[in-house]
Amino acid sequence: MVDEQNVALIVMLCKLIEMNKVKCERYWPSEVGQSLVFGCYEVILDSEESFDDDDYLLRQLHLTNQKNGVSKTIYQLHYTEWPDHGCPSGESQLINMIEKMAELQGQSPTPVLVHCSAGVGRTGTIISVNYIRELIGSKELDSLDIFDLVMKLRKQRASMDQYQFVHKCVAYYCRKQLGIPQPDPPSDLSLDPSHSVPSPVAPIFSASAPENDDPLLQLDEESTDESDGNPVPDFPNEPPAPRGPEELGSAAS
Numbered sequence: 001m002v003d004e005q006n007v008a009l010i011v012m013l014c015k016l017i018e019m020n021k022v023k024c025e026r027y028w029p030s031e032v033g034q035s036l037v038f039g040c041y042e043v044i045l046d047s048e049e050s051f052d053d054d055d056y057l058l059r060q061l062h063l064t065n066q067k068n069g070v071s072k073t074i075y076q077l078h079y080t081e082w083p084d085h086g087c088p089s090g091e092s093q094l095i096n097m098i099e100k101m102a103e104l105q106g107q108s109p110t111p112v113l114v115h116c117s118a119g120v121g122r123t124g125t126i127i128s129v130n131y132i133r134e135l136i137g138s139k140e141l142d143s144l145d146i147f148d149l150v151m152k153l154r155k156q157r158a159s160m161d162q163y164q165f166v167h168k169c170v171a172y173y174c175r176k177q178l179g180i181p182q183p184d185p186p187s188d189l190s191l192d193p194s195h196s197v198p199s200p201v202a203p204i205f206s207a208s209a210p211e212n213d214d215p216l217l218q219l220d221e222e223s224t225d226e227s228d229g230n231p232v233p234d235f236p237n238e239p240p241a242p243r244g245p246e247e248l249g250s251a252a253s
Helices: 091-105 121-137 146-156 163-178 245-252
Strands: 009-012 035-038 041-050 056-065 071-079 113-115
Touching (some): 009 091, 056 091, 071 091, 121 146, 121 163
Parallel strands (some): 009 071, 009 113
Antiparallel strands (some): 041 056, 056 071
């Protein structure tokens, strides 16, 4: 597919193994300078680069079709801190990777290949955020309905979710573009005095006897007495055992 669609940029959003399950097979060498062969294709890892305070890697791969000898360079952005069925490590890290993706893509008309494990949650989220980023950058956007956008994308990518995180990323990107300071992250509620556990409240009714003579507040002595009737036995008397043939015979005679 990469060769057929002339893909020059791959965005990977999952780890090879998550929660002791294989999420993706390795399709690039683990060491720089090494090569892997898949059918008629040879893949060489030319370089691998990490970025400070960001949770993604940039790899440069060299793909060669051994049938026709055609070679091309492919870049891979690998986001490593996005758990399956969860949210990324932060909006800033994801936006930084998306901007790096746009920088590498440039004005190239070739498609970007985005994948995770199932191609639904993580993949759909980054497609949504990047599409909104492009709409904002076009300066032709009068209004933004994220719900409508996500619903349209779900027609092509069923069940894509993480709708709330899309809002957070869009808000972060807009503040960044407008030069508005980002809000402080929420503090631990356990350290906030306003969220401390309230002290126990004294009960409204007391278990002691009432001090006044209000008959409505007097204890019902009759209700506290035990019943005068015969007590019900814990185990009722067992029914008589059925008579055997001998007894039946003697009774008949």
